[in-house]
Amino acid sequence: MEVREKGAETPLELVKQRLVKETQVTELSGTGDPVAAVCTSNDILFIATGDPRQQEDILGGGVGLVLSHIASPRKVKDNVGDGRHDAAVSVLTVSPGGKWVASGSADSTIILWDANLRILAHEWVAHVGGVDRLAFSPSDGQFLASSGKDNAVTIWAVGAQDVVDVKCVIALKEVERMWRVELCGWAGDSLLFTSRTKTKAVVRSWDTRTSTQRQLLAGGSIQVIPSSQDGASGFLVLSTKGNPSILRAREIDKDTGVRPIGFLACDGRTSPPKDASCSSGGRLAIIHGDARVLVWDLEADAPASARPLSELIYSGGNIQGIAVSPDGSQVLAWGGNSMTIWDAHDDFAAPGKLFEGHDDRIVTASFSPDGKAVASASKDGVVRLWNTLNGSCIATLMDHSDSVVCVAFSPDGHLLSSGYANGTVIIHLLRDIILDK
Template identity: 25%
Template structure:
């Protein structure tokens, strides 16, 4: 309007609603690419230029300190409680386990009706655990109770549950193969807010430290930043060329990392609305999971191979490779105090690194 050209998005009455939406999305994608091209080169400086004078990270000597064995099949998800050393994990064996990672003892074992469980979450308080998978249900359990029966079963998604993360003991966020993200009230078992923006499966969610925003990654190759209270999309981050499998906020809350099937893990700044860093593995392996050290200086990424990579998130260089698993490393999570990294693998084992 007033720019000499009309919008490229025009609806054709002869097209179906789905075709019109596809046409509008394609046009919007072109416009975003045009904006990105115009913005390129206008940054004050790159991350590498700013960090040039900083000292390098010394050789990183993280070792495997514990191996947790108890699952009988591939592990798909793991997450620490806020009160480490408690850790939750889910596996293709149809069990959700709660561990004391320090002693390697299993504290709880929940038998899940859906064997294809894809994700688990641990409330920051340590009071509740959640899991979800191909049954389209997010199931909540009381981790501190004697009973292993579900506290709540949250039903409403039309696709598999790909990720679940607690905001607190009363609310949990889920992403799904139906492309949507739900905010649930656990007590009422109701979906209070639906977040729509992805055009394909929503695969991962990470909540900002202030609990006001969260980011999701999806099979439409994008990451979306959301406002929890309003339910509105704040921004859409592009750059990946394949499915985004994992997203994770830095502890500072000013940026987030992402991992994708395009063999890259990336760093996005939410204040500048831009990509800061792209780290690529040349071996054509898919990046399954990303997480950060407590300072945010180190970025950990796992792939469809047995090796965990450790990156300097400021300089964009590889600091170390953590070796110990024998198969595809599916999930990573750093403890809240930053003292231990947990990794889950298709070799049925969880390793704790420190």
């Protein structure tokens, strides 16, 4: 029998450990092959097996899939108070009204935190293998969408503002083998998600009002990014074709559907985009190669073929990520342990402002809703808050020695949440940490 060292558990074993006190586990004997396990509880049915043939026979080709969500998921922890995930936090998001902070983790759970009281309100097992994306519905925050390593997108009803009553509305999955299903976000009352193989990607929507699903786009290389900060409108879809790449942009709007914008920059040097960010005003920034950021202004009527408004060169090494401020007036890029912010005045003619201070690689960064501050999260365990106007560091949060994985501002800009590699989530009231700066 194989013996694993402590701490080497698989994701499925972690899920079983979290459910063992409230589940019944039945072992299914095989024919000399590795044994499959079935875990059932009041909320979720799991099947796990180590043999590919058993996986195909029992799961129809899936591995460790959530087969059914029944009624309401039960809390993993009943005592509200100090709590954290049992593995690294992978994603954070804040509800539109700022009442809830939702965190997803590699331990397969989602935690709903009361942002005002800064306590754990509800925790449940959501996706086998880990949670990688979360998004609240933009109008009222009554729905929380999640996707995970189990190739499922799930919509959860989280109840009224002051009552936690989490229920699974629907789990959206593909029946074809080897499909990767990913959450994009909300466009009004519709949830957008993609399903993809190595050669094909499909963009679909699910309408929470009519409970209907429809296909919006299909193609080869597709990247979907929000085109409105509040999620009330739609998304920008980027697709590439050919070598050198021709970059095509389309807009998905909740009311008008899919609208072609045109071809972006076929200049003989354009490589497929590595990352992209767009503001509500239509300012688009895309990483090309290791250190180039191309910026387009999509506010005006775009011609059939357009060239970038500006080309920005990042001097801090390879770019790891970018962000555009909500009003489109600033573009942020980070890589290594530094960041650069360019101002849109005079079409980005002025050199970018350099932000330095972290002792290790910056993992992610985010603009505040008003664009006056940026929060950066680093592997050095520090969250830094920067003044975007003068480049000064206005707050340094050293809450843990573990790497900071994600940061998120509340929509009103009053709260800053951070998630850590040790599973901890910390919610700060900005007026307490900025003081008079």
